[in-house]
Amino acid sequence: MIQSINHQVVKVGIAELDIVKTPDTIRTSGLGSCVGVVLYDETKKIAGLVHIMLPDSNLARAETLNSAKFADTGIKALIERLKIEGVQTFRLKAKIAGGAQMFKFTSAKDTMRIGPRNVEAVKKELKKNSIPIIAEDTGGNSGRTIEFDPATCMLNIRTVNQGVMEI
């Protein structure tokens, strides 16, 4: 209980990434079609979270690239950030949540399927880096707020309609 006095929640915004060490936790709110990717090292009790909006940095048409926005560059950037803290990639494990389809449309436009596309892209990038997905809560049509505790390696997921669960 002594630890909990100094416990802080690191907040990660949309298209942002950050890392956290125990006893702190890391959190992102209001994930819709976006995907929250948590990478963690169980032994070092360090975790990182990236809030991804788009599947592929090839979609970018901006002059400056915010790497945390895309699945491919976001996961790479998070791995690099964790390496600075002395985490080795082969020790990393992943938990992911999000990728919902908030509105049902019959439109052919790809934007409407962005949730599932984000999830696919995240899985592809994790596989490329040989990072196993330990747990996931993806798809559906509910928004999610997620919080990861590196001490227990549990991901707390809150939705409006289905309450709270841990994976």
Place this chain on the structure above:
Amino acid sequence: MGQIEKITSLHLDVLKEIGNIGAAHAATSLSELLRKKIDMHVPKVEMVSFNDMMEHVGGAETVVVGIYLRIEGDVDGSMFFILPIAQANRFIQRLINDPHFNFNEHPISEIGLSAMQELGNILSGSYLSALSDFTGLKIYPTVPGLSVDMFGAIISIGLIEISEVSDHVIAINTSIFEEDIKHRNEVQGHFFLLPDPESFTSIFKSLGVS
């Protein structure tokens, strides 16, 4: 992105006028539907980061009733009509004549959902047809979708298209409220019009501003 950086106060006035005309027509429709006086605030046009956008209406986690549609044609973009639960309950209770209807009670009654869907159709329709008449631009809206969920999860859909080009969004934000309870902040309905970055040029051109 280049276009967004060159926006002047004249451009902002044009966008405010669009919000003004759209929301005024929607407020009139709503007033007729509810047989109640509906008022509106002066439109706000803001260029904000995605995170600041998520902080509207009480923050990313606030549960709201959201109507969303895409517009296509001479102007592409996303449009939202966002109601705090308390306000949505008041409107729908009045529309379906059921004082017990509540968006917080699951499962939400079908008749209430369908009334909300219809309310979304009517209001977004009057907003967009006023906009189209005013600018002479062709605007084709999709059928609106309805979701009762976290504000962040809903509004982020409108940021997807923009996020390919930019990390900022220009939002035309107009709020409406019942005149007799205007002092209560939590019962404001918000129209958010988020034109895609490429569409600003056609909006400005249509009104003779280059």
